[in-house]
Each structure stands twice: as structure tokens, then as C-alpha cells.
Amino acid sequence: MSDRLNTLIDEQNRVWTRMQEITGAAEAENRDMTAEERTNWDAAETRLTEVSGDIERLNRMAALDKVDRGQLVAPPTIDQPGERRDVDEDAEVRYAEAFGAYLRRGMTRLSVEQQDLLQERFEARAGSTQDDTLGGYTVPEAYRAVLTETMKAFGGIYALATVITTSTGQDLPWPTSDDTGNEGEYLTENTQVNNGDVTFGQRKLSAYTINSKMVRLPLQLLQDNAFDLNTWLPRKQGERIGRRGGRAFATGTGVEQPEGILTNCTVGKTGGSGQTTSIIYDDLVDLEHSIDPAYRNTAQYVMADGMLKAIRKLKDTQGRPLWVPIPAPGFPATINGFKYTIDNSFPVPAANAKTVLFGDVAAGYIIRQVLAVQNLRLTERYADFLQVGYLAFARHDGKPDDTSAIRCYQHAAS
Numbered sequence: 583m584s585d586r587l588n589t590l591i592d593e594q595n596r597v598w599t600r601m602q603e604i605t606g607a608a609e610a611e612n613r614d615m616t617a618e619e620r621t622n623w624d625a626a627e628t629r630l631t632e633v634s635g636d637i638e639r640l641n642r643m644a645a646l647d648k649v650d651r652g653q654l655v656a657p658p659t660i661d662q663p664g665e666r667r668d669v670d671e672d673a674e675v676r677y678a679e680a681f682g683a684y685l686r687r688g689m690t691r692l693s694v695e696q697q698d699l700l701q702e703r704f705e706a707r708a709g710s711t712q713d714d715t716l717g718g719y720t721v722p723e724a725y726r727a728v729l730t731e732t733m734k735a736f737g738g739i740y741a742l743a744t745v746i747t748t749s750t751g752q753d754l755p756w757p758t759s760d761d762t763g764n765e766g767e768y769l770t771e772n773t774q775v776n777n778g779d780v781t782f783g784q785r786k787l788s789a790y791t792i793n794s795k796m797v798r799l800p801l802q803l804l805q806d807n808a809f810d811l812n813t814w815l816p817r818k819q820g821e822r823i824g825r826r827g828g829r830a831f832a833t834g835t836g837v838e839q840p841e842g843i844l845t846n847c848t849v850g851k852t853g854g855s856g857q858t859t860s861i862i863y864d865d866l867v868d869l870e871h872s873i874d875p876a877y878r879n880t881a882q883y884v885m886a887d888g889m890l891k892a893i894r895k896l897k898d899t900q901g902r903p904l905w906v907p908i909p910a911p912g913f914p915a916t917i918n919g920f921k922y923t924i925d926n927s928f929p930v931p932a933a934n935a936k937t938v939l940f941g942d943v944a945a946g947y948i949i950r951q952v953l954a955v956q957n958l959r960l961t962e963r964y965a966d967f968l969q970v971g972y973l974a975f976a977r978h979d980g981k982p983d984d985t986s987a988i989r990c991y992q993h994a995a996s
Contacts, residue, residue: 583831584911586640587637587640587641587644587911588911590633590636590640591637591908591910591911592616592908593633594630594633594634594637594907594908594909594911595628597630598630598682598907600626600943601626601627601630602903603621604622604623604626605623607619607710609901610635613616614989614993615773620771627752627894630894631887631891634907634915635887637908642736644865647718647772648728650677650860655891657680657766673699674722674723675799676695676696677698677699677700677703677722678722678723678894679840680692680695680697680699680700681695681719681721681722681725682694682722682811682812683696683759684700684719684959685804685811685812685815685957685959685972686804686805686811687804688959688961688970689959695898698949700719702792703720704718704719704720705718708966713847716824716866718956718957718958718973718974719955719956719957719958720954720955721816721919721956721974723924723954724812724980725816725957726816726953726955727994728799728812728813728816728817728820729816729817729819729820729823729867729955729974729976730820730951730955731820732816732817732821733820733821733823733827734824734977735820735824736820736821736824736825736827736828737994738828738831738884738923738924738925738926738927738928739828739831739832739843739884739925739927739943739947739949740824740827740828740831740834740949741923742882742884742923742943742944742947743770743843743943743944743946743947743948743949743980744944744945744947744948744949744983745868745948745949745951746948746949746950747950747951747953748789748950748951748952748953749952749954750952750954751789751952751954751977752789753786753787753788753789754786754787754788754948755784755785755786755787756784756785756786756948756981756983757784758836758985785981785983787948787950787979788950788980789950789952789977789979790838790839790840790977790978790979791975791976792823792826792827792830792975792976792977792978793823793973793974793975793976794818794819794822794823794972794974794975795822795973796960796971796972797815797818797819797971797972797973798964798967798969798971798972799811799815799969799970799972800968800969801969802968802969803860803919808898816952816974819957819972819974823974823976825927827976827978828925828927829842829927830842831843831927831947831949831979831980832927832928833845833923833927833928833929834980836981838978840949840978840980840981841980841981841982842927842946842980843939843943843980843982843988844928844936844939844947844990846982847936847937847939847982847985847988847989847990848855848985848988848989848990849936849989849990849991849992850868850869850989851864851865851868851869851872851874851989851992852991852992852993853991853992853993853994854864854992854994855994855996856994856996857993857994858931858932858933858993858994858995858996859892859931859932859933859993860892861889861892861893861896861931861937861938861955861991861993862896862897863897863898863899863904865916865989865991866893866896866904866917866918866932866938868939869922869937869938869989869990869991870918870940871934872940872989873940873941873942873986873987873988873989874986874987877942877945877986877987880942880944880945881920881940881941881942882920882921882922882925882940882941883917883920883921883922883923883938883939883940884922884923884925884928884938884939884940884943884944885922885924885928885929885938885939886924886926886927886929886930886937887924887926888930888931889928889930889931889938890905890924891938892920892931893905893917898918902957904917905917910922920940931993932993933993933994933995933996934992934994934995935992935993936990936991936992936995937990937991937992937993938943938990938991939988939989939990939991940988940990940991941987941988941989942984942988943987943988944986945984945985945987945988946982946983946984946985946988947980947981947982947983947988948980948981948982948983948984949970949978949979949980950978950979950980951976951977952976952977952978952979954977955974955975956974957972957973957975958971958973958974958975959971959972960973
């Protein structure tokens, strides 16, 4: 994969250089591009978008491949008062084996010991009875970790925000504060220290339930031991949950779902009249300077791919492009010197739309996830299709944290 990535990065730089040569020739002669130049530039721009997308996908897959599914351990959790979490590693291994057998063969094909292990971690959905078609079995740690890492890879903001994990879904009070207005002081001899109290607010992090929708697999595939069900299934479910959760983390209403990072984001710059779908260099500079300098060293841009396409055409006052492609493997592409992340859950350019976020996302947004993830196996429902259905449930919430750390760009109304 690294050879392919290197090839794509080289091509990205060659295409970008060619695009600059085309526009540079017209600018040097103080004229518009010819029809042939426009055709060549458009073709190069299309290829640049394709190559950049391939690079993003390869980097995403590389991140997923780093997940060691054989040695996964639980992430740090915030336990609720009075809880104890005693981990028996042997019991975890036995449970993982029982769960894997359950996914392939169903409950009735398990040994009595394996059935007992699963029943110990059965969770019924609200209002249901103890029927395994209405509740779900808690997935093993390795399965959950693959699902969670996939959610991060496909979730945009999820990969940037501060993520905390709790072992239950009880409401979690979370303190918020903005201390950028306070500073220390010099003290003269025999002088009392002044107070500089931190003003705290409080948000409540809930645990909203999100599901993967039904994933159906043919019985023939489940009977094939060469098919790695314990990796394929959590990845597929993680992709689905990640895409829907990512949209909520970007623009969620906060009602029975997370409050998106853009939903009530403070506008750092509004586009001028006529900029209903566009942005200019000065807007980005103003947006960068709308946050406190304390956050700027760790700040980056977040936007949808459609907005990146518009920004790639911008130049600074010296005629230099704001977008700089990846110079070499291991280095990020940048906008005006800052890293950026593409999150296609962000709105496309439109009147009044908030399309660009800038700031320290880890400081500005908090995501709470619940350790327990449940999975249902439905056999009878799809028996006439010779299929088995799988449905994963996860619980999480997200809310702005330090709102001073992030600002957004909003297009003009008209």
C-alpha cells in the first residue's frame, strides 16, 4: 500500500504543478486562458480530485489496518460512582470465542457453557422481553474496537474531537470553561494574591442509541470458514454508524441526537455580498484570526470536499496558491499553512451555510461513547432468503466543549 500511496502523492504533485503552469502562462501574459488551456486545466483539476480522494482512502485504510485485533485492550473508561470493573482476561477470551460462534451458527448450536456466557451479557432493548430477537449481546472487546476504529475513520469530527468512554449510559455531567481572559500577575513583597476564578458551566452528555441498519449475509458465506466474519462485520457496521454519527457530530440538532459542532458554532467570518457559494483569501485570514492565538498552534480546517475544491483555486496576495499538496509521504496537505480534514457531513456551499470550521477541534468538541455495544442476530426473519441478519447498537453523544477554540465561516445570505 505504501508504494501505491507514494505513486499517488507523486502524481498529485505533478498534476498540481501542471495546473499552476497553465494559469501562470496566462497571468504572465496578462490574458484569460484560451479554450484549450481551460480544457487542459479542467481535465487536470478533475484528475487532481480523483487522486486526492484515492490518497484519502488509502490513508483511511492504513489507519484501519493498524488496529491489532489480536491484542486489543479496553480504552480508559470513566466509571459511574459505585462501579467496579474487574476484568478476567481468560473470561474475555472465552466470551469472544462464544460470540464468534454465535454470529456464525446461532444460539442453539452453542454449548451450554457458551450460552451461559452470552446470557450473562445480554441487554434487552427498552420495553422488550428476554427474547434474543429484541435485545442484544454485548460484543467482545476486539469486535468493539474494530467497529469503533472504523467509526473514527468514517466519522470526520469523531477522529479529531476529544473522546471519552464510559462503562454505562447514565447521563454524565461535563464541566465547561473558558479561561482565556485570565492571566497571572507579578507579586510585590507583602502583597495579597488576587483571585482569578475560573467560570465553569456544565453540559449533560447523554447516550443516544444509533444502529447500523440491518446487514444481511447468505448462509453459504457464514458456513465458509475462510470468510473473516469477526473483522468484516464490525467494519461494515462501523462504516454505517460512523457515517450517520459523523453527520450528527457535524450538524446534529441536539434533540434525541448529538449537538453538531456547526449547529451553534460562533461565526468567525461571514462572506461578503454575493458570496453565497464562494470564499476569498481574506475571509480565511479573518477566520484564522477570529480564534484566540492560544488555540492557533493546534488548529486546523475542517470542510466538505466541495468546499476544498473552491479553496484550491485561491491564491494569497503574492499569487501563491493557498492549498499546498502533500510534499512527501508522512506530511499533510495544507491550506494557508494549516492542516485540514475532509468531512463530507459538512454542508456544501450555499446561502447562509456554515461550511468551514477552523480551530482546535479536540478542545472545542467532546464525544462521549458507551463501552457496551450490542449486536443482534436474526435468523427466522430472513430464513426464506437463506440469509441471516445482523444489527449493531451503539450509544454516544457529542457537544461543543470549549467554544472559544473553534470558529466557522458562514456564506452570505445573498
